[in-house]
Amino acid sequence: MTDLSALVSSRICHDMMNPLGAIGNGLELLAMAGGPGAATGPELALIAESVARATARLRLFRLAFGAPAPGQSLGRDALRSILEENFETPRLSLAADLPEATLPRSMAQLGLLALLCAEAALPRGGQLALTLAPAGGRVRAEADTLRPDPAHWAPLTGAGPATPPGAAQVQFALLPAAARAAGRALDVNHEGCALTLRF
Structure with a gap:
């Protein structure tokens, strides 16, 4: 990307x-x-x-x-600090399962873009969970009020036509591009009050 x-x-x-x-x-x-x-x-x-x-x-x-520069990596503590500063708020909680070793920066980037997408589906807040490993990752969002906009989510997996996002939704355009660059496929599953995005 x-x-x-x-x-x-x-x-x-x-x-x-x-x-x-x-x-x-x-x-x-x-x-x-x-x-x-x-x-x-x-x-x-x-x-x-x-x-x-x-x-x-x-x-x-x-x-x-x-x-991200080719071969660039990110330490666990640096990534955890970014996560806590941005996704631990009065309306959001985040559980992060990160590897002990450094991660490729491209994989950390995918995790953050996926979290920004999931956050957009939580208009009244909720719980986020992130699992990251060098081989792949997963973001899960849960809330009583979960509203993933199909116009943004369907294009992630090719289930709908891509439409130019607004500035507040630019992560939905960047995530598929970053996934392709990292050789990863995106998978989205939405059931009731939970949404899971794998990459």
Whole structure:
């Protein structure tokens, strides 16, 4: 999936990380420099929280939407950190079964794209489960309110015509391309309150 759009995504995410890191460092310096009450107000706390959230999303987008280099791998701790920062929220829970060893970055990318697809089917939140191994993976989504849009899900397995997605659904266009590049087939099973995506 190394194309111009993936390279642009990688570049944007890379270049945005530096100023966000500088803002975070500046907030820490403000907290250390002042006396009582320095840099501890609700305004600065909100800024710090926003910087942390933006940094977490950039890390996710860089891995999910960026261009993986041939042979590039990702450590378990780095991937787990990205997962926890982005898929452990008040409305979502995530159980992740990851290998002890490093994973090919292409397989980690497939897992994140699949999670983003599954998250789109959980409008009111729910439970996500991710299993990743060098040979393949699986994402499972469960919720009382599970709404996978057929217009997005059917094209993943060739069961429906591909339609250009909106910006919020770009993962549905990227996942099949990433799967083809990694030599993996996609399989989707939706039964009641559960949806499983294998790759």
